[in-house]
Amino acid sequence: KYILAIESSCDDTSAAVLCNTEVLSNVVATQEIHRQYGGVVPELASRAHQQNIVPVVHQALAKANIDKKQLSAIAFTRGPGLMGSLLVGTSFAKSLALGLDIPLIEVNHMEAHILAHFIKDQDTQRPEFPFLGMTISGGHTQIVQVNNYFEMKVLGETLDDAVGEAFDKSAKLMGLPYPGGPLVDKYAREGNPKAYPFPKPKVEGLNFSFSGLKTSILYFLQRETQKNADFVQENIKDICASVQHTILEILMDKLKLAVKQTGIKRVAIGGGVAANSGIRSRLKEAEETMGWKTYIPKFAYCTDNAAMVGIVGYLKFLEEDFTDQSAAAKARYAIGS
Numbered sequence: 384k385y386i387l388a389i390e391s392s393c394d395d396t397s398a399a400v401l402c403n404t405e406v407l408s409n410v411v412a413t414q415e416i417h418r419q420y421g422g423v424v425p426e427l428a429s430r431a432h433q434q435n436i437v438p439v440v441h442q443a444l445a446k447a448n449i450d451k452k453q454l455s456a457i458a459f460t461r462g463p464g465l466m467g468s469l470l471v472g473t474s475f476a477k478s479l480a481l482g483l484d485i486p487l488i489e490v491n492h493m494e495a496h497i498l499a500h501f502i503k504d505q506d507t508q509r510p511e512f513p514f515l516g517m518t519i520s521g522g523h524t525q526i527v528q529v530n531n532y533f534e535m536k537v538l539g540e541t542l543d544d545a546v547g548e549a550f551d552k553s554a555k556l557m558g559l560p561y562p563g564g565p566l567v568d569k570y571a572r573e574g575n576p577k578a579y580p581f582p583k584p585k586v587e588g589l590n591f592s593f594s595g596l597k598t599s600i601l602y603f604l605q606r607e608t609q610k611n612a613d614f615v616q617e618n619i620k621d622i623c624a625s626v627q628h629t630i631l632e633i634l635m636d637k638l639k640l641a642v643k644q645t646g647i648k649r650v651a652i653g654g655g656v657a658a659n660s661g662i663r664s665r666l667k668e669a670e671e672t673m674g675w676k677t678y679i680p681k682f683a684y685c686t687d688n689a690a691m692v693g694i695v696g697y698l699k700f701l702e703e704d705f706t707d708q709s710a711a712a713k714a715r716y717a718i719g720s
């Protein structure tokens with residue numbers, strides 16, 4: 384079965400063609416326009432999606448060497464995300480499915496991040512059910528209990544900023560360019576994680592909060608640069624290591640609590656922050672010290688991409704879980720709703 388998948392929830396326009404669980408193509412047009420603004424500008428994102436969607440879909444079909452007449456269904460991200468962005472992918476998918484007279488499948492973006500682990504062409508193993516899925520990205524921070532493909536329960540999520548935002552905003556305070564997450568990671572590798580202790584937020588249960596950390600970093604940097612104007616430049620590695628250490632402690636504390644509460648020791652992470660070298664080594668460590676089994680998909684399937692929408696599309700296709708032309712984009716769209 385050939386499935387065309389379309390993702391346009393935020394600032395990446397992506398289209399993929401899957402043959403069952405195998406990805407034949409996965410084209411992503413990342414919108415560079417937002418860099419100069421230091422964050423995603425919704426109006427510009429939606430306009431860029433409009434410009435990108437046709438060429439991106441064409442490329443995905445061409446790379447897969449598939450004619451659109453061979454498609455069995457079209458899957459698209461219905462939400463959650465930016466309304467203007469979602470509308471582009473949703474309308475495009477609906478019109479194409481109508482034109483080709485093939486089934487239309489709606490996909491929840493957060494479920495797609497989790498089910499990305501089931502895409503075939505990866506070295507990593509598929510997690511067995513039940514497992515804990517943690518999605519950590521620029522827009523989301525969520526721990527989900529995954530009992531089956533479509534039986535998921537959100538155990539906790541962020542009450543304010545996402546973890547990727549915490550990385551990016553901290554980086555911005557240090558004068559690093561957007562998105563700063565990868566740079567913080569790079570400097571952190573050479574710094575002392577205990578150099579500057581930052582307080583961890585006190586949030587009950589499995590929810591997260593990252594906005595307080597940003598504020599304490601701001602005050603800390605203001606205080607230090609008053610004493611020494613070159614404080615940041617001179618200590619960038621130690622500051623990054625300390626910030627990253629605090630963020631990782633927050634993530635690991637919650638994961639440990641989730642494991643304790645559920646008794647599930649299989650932990651599968653995804654989202655752009657899964658690229659972080661620190662979180663990767665923490666998970667490896669947890670395998671050795673606590674007997675967890677951990678899973679990270681290929682990086683291309685961690686950041687926003689249509690292949691993960693395609694795998695959900697395929698799984699829903701098997702169940703004939705189709706939608707119709709009335710499916711409207713949903714900016715807020717909870718897992719399992």
Ligand code: ATP
Pocket residue numbers: 392393394519520521522523546547548550551562563564565568654655656658659660685686687
């Ligand atoms: P969404 O939340 O919808 O997935 P997004 O496009 O903001 O949207 P991703 O593309 O999944 O999210 O991830 C981007 C985020 O990941 C950015 O915040 C970026 O700084 C962060 N990031 C990427 N690499 C690293 C890294 N090595 N260390 C820390 N953060 C990183």
Ligand code: FE
Pocket residue numbers: 492496520686687
């Ligand atoms: Fe995403």
